[in-house]
Amino acid sequence: MDSINHVWTVVENVRVASSAAELAIFTAILYWFFTSSRVADMLEVVGERVGGWCGRDTSSLRHAMRTRKRPHTDVYAKLDAEMTSRTSSLYRIKNGPVVPPPQPATRPSAGLACARCAPLSRESWQDTKVAESSAVINILDIGRQTFANGGVVSRYLCDLAQCFQLTNFDYGDIVPKVVKDERFQNAIEETIKEELNPGKKKEETKKESSYAAVRKRVEAKAMKVLLDISSAMSTNVLKLVAWLCHKAVRRVAGGGCGTRAACVERLRRANAAGLPLVFVPLHRSHFDYILVTFTLYLTGLRPPLVAAGDNMRIPFFGWFLRGCGAFYIRRRVDGSEYHEDSIYKSALRAYILNSLAANNNLEFFIEGGRTRTGKPQAPKAGILSVILEAYLEGTIDDALLVPVTLNYDKLVDGNFVREQLGMPKQMETFWSALRGIWRTLNTNHGGIRVDFNQPISLKELVTSFQKYNHLKAATDRPLTPTNNNLTMDIDRHILNSHSSFYGANVSADHKMMVEAIGRHLVYDAAVSTPLMCTNVVAYVLLTEQRAGCTLKQLLDSFEARSRTLVMEGRDLGYAGDSRTVLKHAMDMLGRGVVSRDENRVRAQCSVAAALELSYYANSVVAHYAAPAIVVTALESILAEPDADAAYVRHNELMTRSLELCGIMGHEFILNAPCHRTEEGIQDALASLVQSDVLCTIQNDNVLDEQRWSQRFAKTLDEDMDDEERPDPTRNIKYRISNKPEALTERRRLLRTLRPLLEAYSATGKCLKNASQKEVVTAALDKLTEDFTQNRMIYGEAVSTDAIRNCLRVLRQSGVIDMYTENKIRMIRPNEPTGQNILDQVQKFNVQTPLLEK
Numbered sequence: 001m002d003s004i005n006h007v008w009t010v011v012e013n014v015r016v017a018s019s020a021a022e023l024a025i026f027t028a029i030l031y032w033f034f035t036s037s038r039v040a041d042m043l044e045v046v047g048e049r050v051g052g053w054c055g056r057d058t059s060s061l062r063h064a065m066r067t068r069k070r071p072h073t074d075v076y077a078k079l080d081a082e083m084t085s086r087t088s089s090l091y092r093i094k095n096g097p098v099v100p101p102p103q104p105a106t107r108p109s110a111g112l113a114c115a116r117c118a119p120l121s122r123e124s125w126q127d128t129k130v131a132e133s134s135a136v137i138n139i140l141d142i143g144r145q146t147f148a149n150g151g152v153v154s155r156y157l158c159d160l161a162q163c164f165q166l167t168n169f170d171y172g173d174i175v176p177k178v179v180k181d182e183r184f185q186n187a188i189e190e191t192i193k194e195e196l197n198p199g200k201k202k203e204e205t206k207k208e209s210s211y212a213a214v215r216k217r218v219e220a221k222a223m224k225v226l227l228d229i230s231s232a233m234s235t236n237v238l239k240l241v242a243w244l245c246h247k248a249v250r251r252v253a254g255g256g257c258g259t260r261a262a263c264v265e266r267l268r269r270a271n272a273a274g275l276p277l278v279f280v281p282l283h284r285s286h287f288d289y290i291l292v293t294f295t296l297y298l299t300g301l302r303p304p305l306v307a308a309g310d311n312m313r314i315p316f317f318g319w320f321l322r323g324c325g326a327f328y329i330r331r332r333v334d335g336s337e338y339h340e341d342s343i344y345k346s347a348l349r350a351y352i353l354n355s356l357a358a359n360n361n362l363e364f365f366i367e368g369g370r371t372r373t374g375k376p377q378a379p380k381a382g383i384l385s386v387i388l389e390a391y392l393e394g395t396i397d398d399a400l401l402v403p404v405t406l407n408y409d410k411l412v413d414g415n416f417v418r419e420q421l422g423m424p425k426q427m428e429t430f431w432s433a434l435r436g437i438w439r440t441l442n443t444n445h446g447g448i449r450v451d452f453n454q455p456i457s458l459k460e461l462v463t464s465f466q467k468y469n470h471l472k473a474a475t476d477r478p479l480t481p482t483n484n485n486l487t488m489d490i491d492r493h494i495l496n497s498h499s500s501f502y503g504a505n506v507s508a509d510h511k512m513m514v515e516a517i518g519r520h521l522v523y524d525a526a527v528s529t530p531l532m533c534t535n536v537v538a539y540v541l542l543t544e545q546r547a548g549c550t551l552k553q554l555l556d557s558f559e560a561r562s563r564t565l566v567m568e569g570r571d572l573g574y575a576g577d578s579r580t581v582l583k584h585a586m587d588m589l590g591r592g593v594v595s596r597d598e599n600r601v602r603a604q605c606s607v608a609a610a611l612e613l614s615y616y617a618n619s620v621v622a623h624y625a626a627p628a629i630v631v632t633a634l635e636s637i638l639a640e641p642d643a644d645a646a647y648v649r650h651n652e653l654m655t656r657s658l659e660l661c662g663i664m665g666h667e668f669i670l671n672a673p674c675h676r677t678e679e680g681i682q683d684a685l686a687s688l689v690q691s692d693v694l695c696t697i698q699n700d701n702v703l704d705e706q707r708w709s710q711r712f713a714k715t716l717d718e719d720m721d722d723e724e725r726p727d728p729t730r731n732i733k734y735r736i737s738n739k740p741e742a743l744t745e746r747r748r749l750l751r752t753l754r755p756l757l758e759a760y761s762a763t764g765k766c767l768k769n770a771s772q773k774e775v776v777t778a779a780l781d782k783l784t785e786d787f788t789q790n791r792m793i794y795g796e797a798v799s800t801d802a803i804r805n806c807l808r809v810l811r812q813s814g815v816i817d818m819y820t821e822n823k824i825r826m827i828r829p830n831e832p833t834g835q836n837i838l839d840q841v842q843k844f845n846v847q848t849p850l851l852e853k
């Protein structure tokens with residue numbers, strides 16, 4: 001223990017020294033960022049006022065100098081206009097009334113917990129006396145409103161005053177507790193034994209193999225690992241960050257940073273219950289780290305410790321994030337050298353558990369990294385598994401899981417086009433971060449939304465999942481009333497998922513539980529994500545108006561789509577005059593992505609533009625995935641040689657749609673794990689009937705038969721096997737509408753899914769005995785060539801993500817094998833046996849007259 005304390009003291013000294021150095025750099029950068037333009041603006045305003053009081057002309061000296069010295073080129077005119085508008089906005093900010101963000105007339109209830117798995121949580125944390133407010137508050141205005149009637153100083157320095165007043169939370173040091181943790185100590189002991197084991201001699205053990213020397217070295221390594229992980233959260237840093245964020249976010253987000261007031265109220269009440277809150281955001285941007293913390297802190301809630309990837313541990317910014325609560329986890333755990341590092345695993349586990357036990361809130365990004373496509377991604381199991389284990393072992397009584405959603409009018413991190421085109425990710429460095437921040441601070445990114453779903457009790461989720469024993473529910477039976485209970489069809493997704501935290505002794509049930517909870521959280525967050533104007537405009541441009549249209553047509557489509565999305569229960573991150581919102585959206589997307597000439601608007605015809613646009617559109621694509629699957633299935637049925645063009649049978653459409661759901665299994669989370677895929681598809685069918693794409697045939701014979709079947713089913717012995725029961729839906733048919741509106745709707749939904757089918761189809765044609773990288777490159781090349789030769793019109797199909805997802809599906813269905821050779825992921829196609837999934841992809845990617853328009 002002495003040696004640990006000695007190492008601890010040395011490391012602590014080094015840490016203090018490096019923190020001091022980083023603080024000095026940090027102060028210098030602060031000065032650089034915030035003095036020049038801000039102070040200049042302030043002087044400008046003061047100058048204008050003094051000038052006004054003295055009866056001088058109100059035009060500023062700076063402006064006069066500029067006018068005299070420079071010719072009136074467009075660029076300077078634009079700069080001057082910007083300066084004027086910024087100055088006047090400064091006036092408005094100081095003098096004008098606080099204008100709340102526009103509120104749409106109705107909003108859906110904010111991110112409620114699942115009625116099936118968490119009915120008690122759904123009832124909880126609400127204020128039953130007051131109707132839930134649908135207001136969105138701009139967190140940047142909280143200080144202004146608080147100090148609106150304060151003294152002169154607090155009114156003019158309201159940000160500073162507010163940050164100064166923020167609550168001081170106590171964040172005790174977790175490290176000493178982790179050092180004493182039994183599992184951590186055991187991992188150290190085991191590593192020492194391994195190092196002393198003569199059968200496993202390494203270079204180091206040859207040099208010094210006495211027990212004391214090995215112990216000292218292993219303990220030093222363990223302390224380094226632990227300190228690398230640990231956060232240095234401090235309320236002083238948090239207050240500084242809160243102040244900085246006011247300045248930075250106001251500059252970056254012209255549309256403000258909104259959050260739903262009702263969600264914050266719910267969180268406050270849940271927080272009062274004394275259980276740890278575990279925030280689970282979907283990850284879009286590096287900015288997410290700060291925004292969630294900032295929103296919580298400004299609204300009076302305890303900011304959480306945040307699991308950050310160790311790629312973010314870069315000079316200065318790493319320290320900055322640590323001060324805001326980041327603790328660092330290693331990336332690429334599976335298959336890497338980290339996989340076997342028992343000291344790291346035990347240190348991280350003990351760190352998380354002790355943090356929860358110390359009543360800290362926690363935050364982790366359940367998808368791991370940021371989404372590259374704009375769609376929600378499959379959950380990662382690691383940290384969730386640790387939390388579940390903490391509950392199952394009794395370390396914590398319960399935890400409240402809070403799905404968090406973030407959305408931006410314009411993504412702060414630029415775009416992911418390079419990576420989608422197969423280029424490697426550019427790693428984060430000090431300079432790249434500095435460049436990124438500089439670029440971000442000088443760009444208007446429009447509005448930002450940060451929203452918190454209803455807290456869900458982990459205990460309730462676990463109890464529900466155990467009670468219904470639905471983990472092993474059959475997934476291949478048709479949906480009937482008797483098995484339409486709390487059943488899950490996640491089996492096929494599970495067990496392929498691994499985490500370094502799953503030891504050999506972790507049961508399949510535990511893995512499935514983690515996977516189910518993870519998928520539920522991602523699904524919940526995804527469906528409650530507010531859609532921004534750029535999401536909707538991008539979707540319209542890639543589907544309904546893919547061929548281009550006039551501004552008026554785009555406006556009509558945008559308004560209609562917005563209305564429909566609201567009716568379908570989605571929250572919109574915009575409101576007000578549609579014309580203004582559309583213009584704003586097009587400005588945010590930029591002319592590099594949307595071309596506007598002579599009143600005609602269309603998506604730019606390039607792969608890069610289509611990929612960037614599809615990133616924004618994909619939030620809406622995920623919303624329409626189920627009806628798009630049904631319509632694509634319908635088209636594939638209609639394309640068959642002897643197809644009936646006027647009618648389609650319910651069962652045939654269901655079966656074909658479910659086939660396609662299987663193929664798209666890695667693209668979308670179509671339903672919560674407590675619902676069967678069939679239910680989602682039936683709902684999608686119902687929505688197509690409602691929008692008159694399909695009409696249920698009102699045939700009395702069929703209806704009679706349906707009623708009879710239902711009566712018959714009710715009277716059957718309960719023990720009767722589901723398969724023996726007559727399927728009440730077997731005679732249901734739909735008439736396929738040929739009205740122009742119905743055809744337009746079908747075309748839109750077909751275009752929603754078609755780029756993915758093109759990518760899958762090309763991938764299937766490029767399979768060969770080669771490394772995964774070579775296969776991906778070959779597929780990208782083929783897609784690019786098809787696009788440039790006009791054989792395929794979807795630039796967004798040229799996507800590494802889609803190709804990789806296709807390879808995953810092919811591996812699961814046995815079309816290819818994947819193995820690792822010399823640390824390289826290899827692919828080996830298997831001999832085709834009968835009809836396989838690739839034939840199915842071709843069947844769905846069929847040419848249809850609808851798409852030729």
Ligand SMILES: O=P(O)(O)OC[C@H](O)CO
Pocket residue numbers: 285286307308309310311312368369370371
């Ligand atoms: O999206 P990635 O993979 O660059 O990861 C970003 C995360 O913020 C790392 O914690």
